[in-house]
Amino acid sequence: MSLSDALxxxxxxxxxxxxxxxxxxxxxxxxxxxxAITLVVGSIAMLDLRLLGVSxxxxxxxxxxxxxxxxxxxCFCLALVSGFLMFSSAAxxxxxxxPFRMKMLLLLAAGINMAVFHITAYRGVARWxxxxxxxxxxxxxxxxxxxxxxxVVFFGRWIGFVDRY
Amino acid sequence: xxxxxxxxxxxxxxxxxVVIADQGWIIPMVQSVHILAIAIVMSSIGMLNLRLAGLIGxxxxxRQAAAQFxxxxxxxxxxxxxxxxxxxxxxxxxxxxxxxxRYKMLMLVAVLLLTLPLRRLxxxxxxxxxxxxxxxxxxxxxxxxxxxxxxxxxxGRWIAYA
Numbered sequence: 001m002s003l004s005d006a007l008x009x010x011x012x013x014x015x016x017x018x019x020x021x022x023x024x025x026x027x028x029x030x031x032x033x034x035x036a037i038t039l040v041v042g043s044i045a046m047l048d049l050r051l052l053g054v055s056x057x058x059x060x061x062x063x064x065x066x067x068x069x070x071x072x073x074x075c076f077c078l079a080l081v082s083g084f085l086m087f088s089s090a091a092x093x094x095x096x097x098x099p100f101r102m103k104m105l106l107l108l109a110a111g112i113n114m115a116v117f118h119i120t121a122y123r124g125v126a127r128w129x130x131x132x133x134x135x136x137x138x139x140x141x142x143x144x145x146x147x148x149x150x151x152v153v154f155f156g157r158w159i160g161f162v163d164r165y
Numbered sequence: 166x167x168x169x170x171x172x173x174x175x176x177x178x179x180x181x182x183v184v185i186a187d188q189g190w191i192i193p194m195v196q197s198v199h200i201l202a203i204a205i206v207m208s209s210i211g212m213l214n215l216r217l218a219g220l221i222g223x224x225x226x227x228r229q230a231a232a233q234f235x236x237x238x239x240x241x242x243x244x245x246x247x248x249x250x251x252x253x254x255x256x257x258x259x260x261x262x263x264x265x266x267r268y269k270m271l272m273l274v275a276v277l278l279l280t281l282p283l284r285r286l287x288x289x290x291x292x293x294x295x296x297x298x299x300x301x302x303x304x305x306x307x308x309x310x311x312x313x314x315x316x317x318x319x320x321g322r323w324i325a326y327a
Binding site: 024027031035037038039041042043045046055056059063068071150154157158161 | 189192193194196197200201203204205206207208209211212215221222224225233315318319322323325326
């Protein structure tokens with residue numbers, strides 16, 4: 001089965017068709033998606049700014065992470081599910097949409113950045129979590145994460161403005 | 166009483182409105198900045214609420230949490246206002262003639278009137294020194310403000326569909 005076959009199959013699913021044909025279902029799902037994204041980006045930004053040593057400098061990194069990450073992950077799952085539902089309603093069109101592709105690329109990059117950071121510098125966080133300025137690896141991870149997630153928001157917004165019909 | 170139809174038509178005829186509408190990138194760009202500012206407000210309010218409820222960050226006092234979060238909310242508000250104004254200038258009818266935009270503005274006034282006095286109260290004295298009734302009132306107000314902000318975001322997005 002080719003990719004375009006798979007996408008066509010997806011958007012033909014009853015749930016996807018229901019979303020595409022309903023007046024209010026897509027907007028309602030989109031609102032959930034937007035609220036979830038604001039909480040994901042906002043909570044990640046708090047941690048990133050701490051990793052950069054720009055704000056909450058008096059607070060240890062692990063304590064802030066413990067407070068924010070559960071919410072980040074919960075809202076990310078919400079954003080993922082709502083995003084998938086919207087994507088399904090017009091899978092072929094969205095897949096070909098350039099801002100959508102860029103958004104997915106940036107999400108992947110943000111995930112890789114986070115994974116690399118966790119496997120490397122974050123392992124020894126107990127040693128440097130109160131150090132100011134934070135070590136260079138933390139600052140790079142935080143700065144990169146912030147830029148990538150801002151990019152996700154911009155490209156996400158652009159999806160609706162490109163190839164409207 | 167202002168006739169919104171006349172106001173929006175007049176706004177749409179101004180040169181700044183024409184420029185914003187013609188340059189296709191301005192509105193999406195400004196909307197994205199608006200969304201980022203919302204992210205700052207929503208997560209700050211969310212974290213402050215969680216702290217007030219005693220669910221997170223109890224290593225720092227409510228006073229310290231308020232001192233940390235309020236400035237972010239404070240700075241995000243003018244950003245929201247400015248980006249909002251640009252959006253209205255670019256597409257006056259879309260906002261000014263839309264019921265959801267009006268609900269949004271009403272709730273915004275309500276939430277600001279409710280929350281701004283809280284800042285003083287939370288930063289001036291230790292939260293635990295307040296009488297129980299007052300602490301419960303603060304917690305209730307904080308929760309209501311979170312619900313109002315969620316509704317504001319909802320209405321903001323629904324403008325496009327109403």
